[in-house]
Amino acid sequence: MDIPVSEVKKELEARLPDVKLRAVGNSLLVENPDDLPRVALFLKENPKFLLDYLSSVTGADYLSYLESVYHLYSMAKKHGPVALRVRVPKNKARIPSLVTVYRSAELQEREAYDTFGIIYEEHPDLRRLFMWEDFEGHPLRKDYAQEDSETLEAADIAWLEARGVEVPPEMKEKAKALEAAGQRAVAQKPEKPRN
């Protein structure tokens, strides 16, 4: 049972007049990220929708901005989904967390933080989910440069040599050259054959 976006939008605009909304495709864009918890709480508690179940939280990178998408369903009324989305600029990717409204956001927001670098404010435990703590970058962003596993950097060589591993001289030279140029060892991205 689908809920038409226009209906949700109408109801929301009537009840929360200061929230700016825009219908994007089959989903509802909350223009100001700070309004998101209010909207979610309203949808969760409003008897007409009772969207008590947050199915999926995910980020997406649209080059000029980052987006966080939420799919809400109702277990009580067995309808849905209502998709909410929030857009934030890349350099200021901060969205209020939904954990206080839906606990199911906990691990999913951690995942989106890990992979997209979206900071969910007031999340009780915002750590990386899959990658290790001092991992650099956010792997699902489109500008993420993957580390080249074949080429060693100066730090890697120091780490290896401290453990008594012999590093071939040509690798050392390459690392030195990289360091002198102030570059990282970045893997060549597989070119995307777009026909």
Add this chain to the structure above:
Amino acid sequence: MTFGWGVFKGMMVTLKNFVTSYACKRDNGGIFTVQYPEEREKEFENFRNFPFLVYDGTPDKVRCVACGICERECPTKCIHIEMETDAAGKPARKPAVFDIDYGLCMNCGLCEEVCPFDSIFMDCAFEVAAAERLDGLVFHKKALLKSNEYFRKVRPALASAIDQKRKAAEEKKKAQAQPPEAPKPQ
């Protein structure tokens, strides 16, 4: 009596299985193990493991024309093809190099699906273990090439369908190769 009855019933189940493992056949609760090298499970025609190349008759008559579609579509990029060039440097529609890294291949069968020349198929052979990761598991053209007869043996239904299709195509081609009769003026 509720206490102890469930435990007793459970013990009876295991006892029953203990007895049937001596008394019964595989399908009626007997021993289920297949003692692998001596006994083998039934082989299924659809079973796919690693790809191989089909040739007709002699190994130089390879169906593959080195178009590189499978190479491009392979999700794991485990196929490497180089086209053969003849003495003049013109590309001969034949692979000079055809390598498949079995260590990388994930047996998805997409290469078989996309191949327009009915040349690459999934093999049923699964005993391809090797001691070396690179030397042993990267299969080169010579090892990959298998005859159509072999193909017919391991996957009879598919092979006969492919053979029919090819035969039909050949006949059609032959028919087309003959100079078309002049269209009758209406």
Add this chain to the structure above:
Amino acid sequence: METIPFSKNTDTAEMLEINFGPQHPSTHGVFRMAVQLEGEKICGLKPVFGYLHRNHEQIAENLPYAAVMPYTDRLDYVNALTNNFGYALAVEKLAGLEVPERAEYIRVIMAELARIVNHIAVIGFMLNDLGAFFTPLLYAFRERERILDIFEGVTGSRLMNNFFRFGGVKHDLTEADLAEIKKIIARFPAFLKEFEDLLTKNEILCMRCQNVGILSAGDAINAGITGPVLRASGVNYDIRKVDGYSIYNRFDFQVPLGKKGDVYDRYYVRILEIRQSLKILEQALAKIPQGEIMNKKALPYLKMPRNFKPPVGEAYGRIESPKGELGFYVVSDGTPQPWRYHVRAPSLINLTALEEMCLGQKVADAIVILGSIDIVLGETDR
């Protein structure tokens, strides 16, 4: 190793911090639970993920739509067919592809067989966690073997099936296959009875499972828990019923519900679900029509996966996988590769409430609770 932010401080009290995993016989793979213990009682538990992380989503974003299909097999590798189902559903929604009748039936039959495989295997593994020395597991595997033979005969592979295609399925079910499936369904109730005799009323199992790891319905909904774990808590929510995706609304089946939401309910709900799956299978086998197995419009894309370019847009396809709601969120930008591809993994999200379920219980219970949630690390870590 990173520090785990436990809610209680380990240093002040007489506590023991233990890592269960990443290498441990009962974490079902490389999952790690950092556990705070006071004697044998659990005072804090944090799951740690990522030991099997391979960035499935990025791999998929760099591949044509069709080439992602074999990768979805590797998410929940116990039942690859339902993963295929979810992904195919999402992409068909995106591209607006219809699926022929017979293909729908084949899909349902295969998905339900996969559900049975998963549930019996899970019960077996859970019993292993409880300390039964492999007997239930091997009985379960004995029956699973027969179903895997079907999978091998039909799809070409026992585990990594790669069977679904957009707009249909790869192979047809022959009459012989159908007869074989019927045979399996016919013999399954006897096996279930044996299994239940061994387990359901066993006092030790009841003692270990009843009133352990209780999860209330409200908590379960709020924590986004789905699948048998949710239904064991007494919430009637089965996506096969709610969405009626594919052709599930044509079948007559019921949703078994638990009473308390403890480990025992989760065990028994799975047993009951197997019976319902058998019911669906019987109906599907009786009704399966003749016909095409691929949508004609989608046929050319089999040969040219790169020509498959769904229109710009997004779709969220979800199915009731044996572990819970498996959702695929796919965004297309009109190119052969998805712009964004996200998997809503039930194995991961069902772990949200793991700590609450375990607090105050014994070490042994934590293992059983984890076993009863039913995670597969391929899907959890992606």
Add this chain to the structure above:
Amino acid sequence: MNRILGFFDQIFVSAKAWLLALLGRFLPDWVVVLASIVISGVVILVMGAVIMMYLTLLERKLLGRIQNRYGPNRVGKWGLLQPIADGIKMFTKEDIIPANADKIIHLLAPIVIVVPAFMIFLVVPFGRGMTAANLNIGLLYFIAVSSVTTLPIFMGSWASRNKYSLLGGMRTAAQMISYEVPMTLSVVPVIMMSQSLSTNEIVLAQSGCSGLHWFIFTPWGLAGFIVFFLCATAECNRPPFDLPEAESELVAGFHTEYSGMKFALFYMAEYMNAFTLCGIAATLFLGGWQGPFLPSWAWFFGKTFILICVMIWFRGTFPRFRVDQLMGFAWKFLLPLTLINILVAALWHFLPPVWAWLWSALILVISFFILVKLNINFVPEKRVYTLES
């Protein structure tokens, strides 16, 4: 007929006597006494090792059959050489000692655990006149020595400096001490009836009527036997009481950090304990070597073998208890039952036969039900599940 039976019955005893007589011809008496001890010792040592080896094979075979598979069948005919292959593997494996371990205790633990396992063999009556040392306090000796096993397990777990091992060690200490109590108490009626602590005397007290005088055929004997057997299963850490090892929880419990031969010694002690405990159970309640038609030692080994098979059957069927339930089972269920059992045995002694039967059976059944009612958490809840559309 009787002579042939008598010959086979005493074959080992007469062989030893013949050997000693042979030695006595040209050696002084004290050497012959020494030789007698050495012969018994060597026989026990060899028997202990062989029993352990073939018990592992038996267990794997039976478990395999219970689970519809073959079990080991590749080394030798029916896998008969498998234990030897395992032994070679154990010998050649690297001996790993954790860097932070207490090395001396880590080394000592497996040695200390094997010694009492061998020592118990001393009082086991393998057949008529086939007790290595016919102590008049044999039963007390058995209880004392078997309780030593707790110590080396705790030593091993503590010395490993491993948290899993530590948890396993804690569990062992709690479990073995707890189960010692009902086990000892369940033996008391037997002592009361046979009026002796000597294992041989106990067997002799059960003679007559081709087996009908075995203690198991009395109400208190049956209850005592069940309690004793359960406690014995717990004492040698076998499922469903295998908490100290608890593979699925504690990896391998107290022997997580042991490898190679040290691990094998732990294993050996476990199986030898299982054998001796089953042997003692057979002695106390099943009439030991008593039985018609067959040589006495065959009866003893047969009964022990059946009890061991039951233990393996347990392992093939049951999940494991949890630690609190395990302790509760010992203290709240088995202990009161044994105390009542002692009372019942006293009643049995004073009442005339038919009344004794009736009363003791009645008391035991009633007290069993009362105990079940009191331990309501052992009794499964009944649940009815709903199916909703």
